[in-house]
Amino acid sequence: MEKNQQELFEYARKRVKQKKRVYLHFILFFVSSVFLFIINKVLKIDENEDWYLWGITAWGFIFVLHFMKVFVTESFINKTWEREQIEMLVARQERRIDQLEKKLDKDNAASDSASTTTTPPTTTL
Numbered sequence: 001m002e003k004n005q006q007e008l009f010e011y012a013r014k015r016v017k018q019k020k021r022v023y024l025h026f027i028l029f030f031v032s033s034v035f036l037f038i039i040n041k042v043l044k045i046d047e048n049e050d051w052y053l054w055g056i057t058a059w060g061f062i063f064v065l066h067f068m069k070v071f072v073t074e075s076f077i078n079k080t081w082e083r084e085q086i087e088m089l090v091a092r093q094e095r096r097i098d099q100l101e102k103k104l105d106k107d108n109a110a111s112d113s114a115s116t117t118t119t120p121p122t123t124t125l
Contacts, residue, residue: 011079018070029063 036052039045 007079015074018074022067022070025063025066029059032059 033052033056036055040047040050040052
């Protein structure tokens with residue numbers, strides 16, 4: 001398998017694994033939410049307080065962050081985006097190096113011409 005095909009395969013495998021974890025996270029979130037509700041309401045453990053809502057809300061917020069990371073962030077900021085950003089930064093650095101080299105050459109040429117064109121000393125009487 002070519003290096004490029006291997007890279008594409010590894011990226012696809014990574015994405016499938018990420019999506020699988022999100023689905024597993026959702027199933028675990030749903031089952032645990034039902035379990036927390038049952039503990040609070042059916043088993044009447046501290047039933048005066050709806051403490052299970054805090055647990056479900058916190059876990060739901062974490063799930064939403066996980067979902068956004070996998071399906072929103074990773075879909076836009078993927079290997080292609082990363083490669084483009086690297087190429088752009090390398091090109092910017094190369095342009096800056098070229099500018100500095102040109103400036104250095106110009107400064108060296110100016111200092112060389114100033115040192116070679118010395119005026120003869122004048123004698124005063």
